[in-house]
Amino acid sequence: MKTIGLIGGLGPESTVDYYRSLINTHRALDPKGDPPSIIINSVNMEYVLRCLEGKRLQDLAEFFVVELQKLANAGADFALITANTPHIVFDDVERRSPLPLISIVEATADRAQQSGFEHVGLIGTRFTMQATFYPVVFARKEMQIHVPKESEQEYIHERYFSELVKGVFRDETRRGLAEIIARMRDRNGIQAAILGGTELPLILRGGEAAGVPLLDTTQIHVGAALARLIG
Amino acid sequence: MKTIGLIGGLGPESTVDYYRSLINTHRALDPKGDPPSIIINSVNMEYVLRCLEGKRLQDLAEFFVVELQKLANAGADFALITANTPHIVFDDVERRSPLPLISIVEATADRAQQSGFEHVGLIGTRFTMQATFYPVVFARKEMQIHVPKESEQEYIHERYFSELVKGVFRDETRRGLAEIIARMRDRNGIQAAILGGTELPLILRGGEAAGVPLLDTTQIHVGAALARLIG
Known part of the structure; x- marks a missing residue:
């Protein structure tokens, strides 16, 4: 089975919501199946906010590419950035991402x-x-x-x-x-x-x-x- | 700052408890600081249970070494196996782990x-x-x-x-x-x-x-x- 990668921490409560929902929705779809493999990289939200406040969108895109590489290194097959705001740089990140991404x-x-x-x-x-x-x-x-x-x-x-x-x-x-x-x-x-x-x-x-x-x-x-x- | 690696999913609710507690305890200790970087590898609990039920402890240890390698690949500096029961093979896993471990x-x-x-x-x-x-x-x-x-x-x-x-x-x-x-x-x-x-x-x-x-x-x-x- 494939492994789902999550860029989380943006913020932590929504990471919990994603994680629980992935586990519970999967359990409802496949009650006897094994749970999905999930790798979560909970990143530094304060750095993301500093980039947004300072309109440093290139730095922000670069940050996500580096963090996605960690998920790729850990064996994720595709990834989600678990927040809406960072999708401001989605096109740029997707072009350079080491993993396929699913856009919110x-x-x-x-x-x-x-x-x-x-x-x-x-x-x-x-x-x-x-x-x-x-x-x-x-x-x-x-x-x-x-x-x-x-x-x-x-x-x-x-x-x-x-x-x-x-x-x-x-x-x-x-x-x-x-x-x-x-x-x-x-x-x-x-x-x-x-x-x-x-x-x-x-x-x-x-x-x-x-x-x-x-x-x-x-x-x-x-x-x-x-x-x-x-x- | 160092990155904490977690072997999670054993079970998911306790992974949520660990994650929230790491974030909130860190925030209480350092209210103005950036949140800690955390990589969670949420693994297949059903496989772990099958190994335990079948007394296949060598397979279990091997499983954790493989899963810890993913955390190492993602850049974790040390790791926690977020459950008590798997510590049944802790000594064996620790000897072969690519990362320093903290024993519960x-x-x-x-x-x-x-x-x-x-x-x-x-x-x-x-x-x-x-x-x-x-x-x-x-x-x-x-x-x-x-x-x-x-x-x-x-x-x-x-x-x-x-x-x-x-x-x-x-x-x-x-x-x-x-x-x-x-x-x-x-x-x-x-x-x-x-x-x-x-x-x-x-x-x-x-x-x-x-x-x-x-x-x-x-x-x-x-x-x-x-x-x-x-x-």
Whole structure:
């Protein structure tokens, strides 16, 4: 059986979510089978944030290539970068990666297209909401990405790093995020919202918010990895 | 900074416990520092169990040497096997390991000795309770290991694999384990009980049971790893 490689630690709670989900989803698909082999390289999130804050995207891409090489050396057959924000440098990393990669953005776009959505909201870190990597991939499949207003983006980004990454999940923040999704529905006619940060499914559970279906990028990414593993 | 290697998946919930504890304990020790680099190789627990059930200890040792080589290839500086039972082959694995290893048994014996204990109870899987690897290491430091009676061992082993490894934690089982510890206190005069299976701290929390101090082997192992990382 193939070995799945994960670049983790971005942040640690979402790495736990990926790991548990890979094990449990695999067990549900193949209850008598052996568990999948998984190699996790939990990297220095603070360095990643310093690169993003300093707009040092070449350094960031180089960092991921080096960390992916460790997974390749350990025998991984393909790899996932278990976070949305680093996909800002995905194309560059993929070109130089020693391993095949599965993109969280491509996997999510495939899922949204299968559901027949045309207008999709995106929440995540400020880096993710302001970058072009989601709109470009979705546009190729004739879907349009809508992001929150600037002040709403500030709110999400601030809560993301001061609470969610640290494993703090407050009802007040849950309501605040749902209200932003409701406003995007009224303003932009979004038919679904992408939880485009892998800490977001840890606070917005249950598959919908304000009546809008949620696309849990962690679960979608895990599903794509297991399809590759078994297929 | 050095990179910690973990052989995980034995079982997955305890791997999560190790990972979170490494991250959180490190953050508490060094709040402004970068998180530690951790490589986790989550291996096939079913194969390990087949080796144990079939008493194929040479195959088991060989398996860990191969899996440790993957961590070495990925750049780990030293490694932990994140479970008690596999320490049945620790001496053999350590001799052939490409990486320095930290033994959960040695780390626990050091802690017990620092606390001045002389008689210590041990609960874990049947493999661990019936093997000599705990008594031998503790005897070197002039401490005596006491294990439950055969029928009690059966109870613990059965609950371990039917519930704990699957992430099922029942109050009834918690009480059953505490009663066994109480009987060992009355019978053998144990001054502490080793939670000698890394799923046990997930059900026996709080540091004591029936008034007997508990030695959480996961936390002790993590502490030894961080001492090596920082020292």
